[in-house]
Amino acid sequence: MKYVNEAYDFVNHAWSKGKIKKLIAPLEGLAYCTTVKGFKEVGLGVQPEESNYFNFFYPKGRFHDSLYGDDFPAEDLVSDCICEAVKQYIEGANSEFQVPFVRILIDLMSNPRFTYLRDGETEKKYVHVIPDDDNAYLLALRGEFLAKFHFGNKSDADDEYRAEFTSEEIDEMRKMSDLAIDWSKVNYESA
Incomplete structure (x- = not known):
């Protein structure tokens, strides 16, 4: 071992x-x-x-x-x-x-620094902002103090062009006035 x-x-x-x-x-x-x-x-x-x-x-x-x-x-x-x-x-x-x-x-x-989330506690979703555009998935980049959002692109070298979000995270994003997203047209896809 x-x-x-x-x-x-x-x-x-x-x-x-x-x-x-x-x-x-x-x-x-x-x-x-x-x-x-x-x-x-x-x-x-x-x-x-x-x-x-x-x-x-x-x-x-x-x-x-x-x-x-x-x-x-x-x-x-x-x-x-x-x-x-x-x-x-x-x-x-x-x-x-x-x-x-x-x-x-x-x-x-069981060190408190290790946080374990059980299966079924959170369902993750992809946020497809513009359904007709394959590159228009929401991707979060978490910096030191806040999260920045941009549209992922399938041609990204790391192939991580979309991020998974919980329902709670999506609700928080909907409240953010600086995100110019028409939430009524967004598609949510199971991760």
Whole structure:
């Protein structure tokens, strides 16, 4: 499993290595999920406002770290959490108050910086502003303090010419007076 060998550097005896391997073995499947379903999806490089940042998984097995504005494989996060749990478990092995390995891991994985959205909580839609024009999808670019909107173009090099929006986000956009959109002519397509 990726990165787990690094945790073994903290283990001095073969018996301890075997014990740690038994603790890790049931968790190995987590690190190799090809898809992490049910989590909020974002585009590469999208960073929420710093005052309200949070990290999240999204489909295709990737994880978005909004603090650093970076995306990386979800298996890296899972592996890192497992390794950190192993390190903390070993460091506290001689402690009077030994914290169980699973408790350490749960605490790491339930860090409040990680916001998980369950399947079915939000239905995403594409906003097709001019139905007769294939290039007229609304695309949001989130900067440091506010979101900027423009029409995506299918010829964009990154092939991300449209963004997904929740009903709440669409309602907020409808209230924005600086968006010159005729909302009565907009088509909403399921994402």
